[in-house]
Amino acid sequence: MRRRTILIIAACLAILAGLLPMVAVAHLLRVRAVAAEQRHMEEYARWTLIRANQVFADARRTLLAAEVPPGTECSPEHVARLRQIAMDARSVEDIGYFRDGRLACTSLGPVGQRVPRTPPDLRLGGGFAVIFHLQPRTFRSQPMLAMSHGGYTALIKPERLVDVLTDSHMTLGIAAGPGRLIALSGRTDPQLLRTLIAGPTAGIDDHHVFASLREAPLTAFAFSDRAQALGRLRNDYLLLLPMGLLVSTLLVGLVIWVSRQRLSPEKELAIAIRKREFVVHYQPIIDLSNGRCVAAEALLRWRRPDGRWIGPDLFIPLAEETGLISPLTDLLIERVIEDQAALLRADRDLHISINISARDLESGRFLPVLTEAVTRSGVAPSQIWIEATEQGFIRAEIAAGAVEAARAAGHMVAIDDFGTGYSSLSLLQGLPLDALKIDKSFVEAIATDAATSVVTPHIIDMAHGLKLRIIAEGVETREQEAYLRAAGVRLAQGWLYSHALPASEFATFHQDRKVQGGGASARRARARSGGDAIAAR
Numbered sequence: 001m002r003r004r005t006i007l008i009i010a011a012c013l014a015i016l017a018g019l020l021p022m023v024a025v026a027h028l029l030r031v032r033a034v035a036a037e038q039r040h041m042e043e044y045a046r047w048t049l050i051r052a053n054q055v056f057a058d059a060r061r062t063l064l065a066a067e068v069p070p071g072t073e074c075s076p077e078h079v080a081r082l083r084q085i086a087m088d089a090r091s092v093e094d095i096g097y098f099r100d101g102r103l104a105c106t107s108l109g110p111v112g113q114r115v116p117r118t119p120p121d122l123r124l125g126g127g128f129a130v131i132f133h134l135q136p137r138t139f140r141s142q143p144m145l146a147m148s149h150g151g152y153t154a155l156i157k158p159e160r161l162v163d164v165l166t167d168s169h170m171t172l173g174i175a176a177g178p179g180r181l182i183a184l185s186g187r188t189d190p191q192l193l194r195t196l197i198a199g200p201t202a203g204i205d206d207h208h209v210f211a212s213l214r215e216a217p218l219t220a221f222a223f224s225d226r227a228q229a230l231g232r233l234r235n236d237y238l239l240l241l242p243m244g245l246l247v248s249t250l251l252v253g254l255v256i257w258v259s260r261q262r263l264s265p266e267k268e269l270a271i272a273i274r275k276r277e278f279v280v281h282y283q284p285i286i287d288l289s290n291g292r293c294v295a296a297e298a299l300l301r302w303r304r305p306d307g308r309w310i311g312p313d314l315f316i317p318l319a320e321e322t323g324l325i326s327p328l329t330d331l332l333i334e335r336v337i338e339d340q341a342a343l344l345r346a347d348r349d350l351h352i353s354i355n356i357s358a359r360d361l362e363s364g365r366f367l368p369v370l371t372e373a374v375t376r377s378g379v380a381p382s383q384i385w386i387e388a389t390e391q392g393f394i395r396a397e398i399a400a401g402a403v404e405a406a407r408a409a410g411h412m413v414a415i416d417d418f419g420t421g422y423s424s425l426s427l428l429q430g431l432p433l434d435a436l437k438i439d440k441s442f443v444e445a446i447a448t449d450a451a452t453s454v455v456t457p458h459i460i461d462m463a464h465g466l467k468l469r470i471i472a473e474g475v476e477t478r479e480q481e482a483y484l485r486a487a488g489v490r491l492a493q494g495w496l497y498s499h500a501l502p503a504s505e506f507a508t509f510h511q512d513r514k515v516q517g518g519g520a521s522a523r524r525a526r527a528r529s530g531g532d533a534i535a536a537r
């Protein structure tokens, strides 16, 4: 389950790692492009405002220059002067003089047909006023903007106010007062115009990027086609794509590297230890003289989150190789005391054997942990036996120190799987051991033609000679049991009696086995085939 979960998470992360930088880069580009385009629109709105003010200033100058002493208006000299002024002015198309509220003459000469004066839309300071949409006699085709002062009126083409060089997809506009549009350089969009004239504002909608500025009494604005404006992003995308791809590749590589690390057996084991996924099962040890359960061997089992069991033959070598055996042994000690303290306190003749690896033995680290746990729980140190394989005793001087320290602390020490490693008589003689466990391969060979069958009696004799207690492992048949009993072996464990049991079942087995030969639960335990998932493999 965990492996699958990690794989799924890694795959999702890899996809995200691939996509996210690209999406982030694209998003960032877009945000920057929109912000830049809005600034661009604001700039153009400002230029439009400047242009409109220039036009108004030009019209004001023209109007003041047109004035002549009273009584000389519309004289040939005055008309010539009006013509000259209109020609010189950059923004003004024509100038007219009104007498008694009616047009008397223009730069073209006296006006035969009298035209009434249109009331102003906007009053400016200094006696100037503006009419937004005037339909003059002289420019019938197009409505004009007009500025008046005294009896004079100057005509201005509205487009002069928005006469700013722009990109083709951009529209400029100028308005006055609340919602009075004066001039627009391009297409119109009524809804957008309302927003812009009400301005100042800046933003983006489904079709436009826009901005408007207000400098009373004028509001200038600019908007551009959104698709066109963002179109140049395509080039930026193309430029940034390789960079995004590079970042994505690096991230995907990182995700794969991290998930590989997490999926490595070592990492999985470390996580399992941290999450305390281990339980201890207890294989009963039987006193062959009376059939009573006098001890148990604590055997670790790894219960994966998906319910799968993993046997110690798989994870103990890995833990030893990677140095994870120390925290695992700490966990074993903690679990054994947690599981068995009450039973051990209730039956002082009962003991539990724990397996200590060669590395534990060399470091000696397990002993203070064990001493602390035993002291805290009120269990006698002699009730915890220590088993170490022959491997643990190879470096005899170091091992001897560790064994002595453990025995000094009150524990019994046994050599495990005897006969399978590098043991020699001299090794055995040199170590202050209490017990020897005969490996199950020698027990299996009893009463068979196997070559090892001849070795078994010698191991037993040697152990007797060294005054070691003997425990036979892997007893599966009555025949083996009878042989061992006859050979003076006192203690035995094996499937003949029980597989390794969970703590609560071991308590029942032990209780039952207080009666010689065992009761119902012992028979059940013998009959179990799946009780210990690992042993039954």
Ligand SMILES: Nc1nc2c(ncn2[C@@H]2O[C@@H]3COP(=O)(O)O[C@H]4[C@@H](O)[C@H](n5cnc6c(=O)[nH]c(N)nc65)O[C@@H]4COP(=O)(O)O[C@H]3[C@H]2O)c(=O)[nH]1
Pocket: 283, 298, 299, 300, 311, 312, 313, 316, 332, 354, 355, 356, 357, 416, 417, 440, 473, 474, 475, 476, 493, 494, 495, 496, 500, 534, 535
């Ligand atoms: N065929 C057969 N097998 C039997 C029979 N009776 C018991 N066994 C199995 O023989 C092994 C005895 O443990 P071991 O020799 O200490 O060998 C242990 C021990 O060296 C190591 N181990 C187990 N728990 C721990 C631990 O907590 N710490 C350390 N360092 N090593 C451990 O893993 C080894 C394997 O343990 P398990 O798989 O639990 O296997 C156990 C047990 O289930 C039987 O009648 N027939």
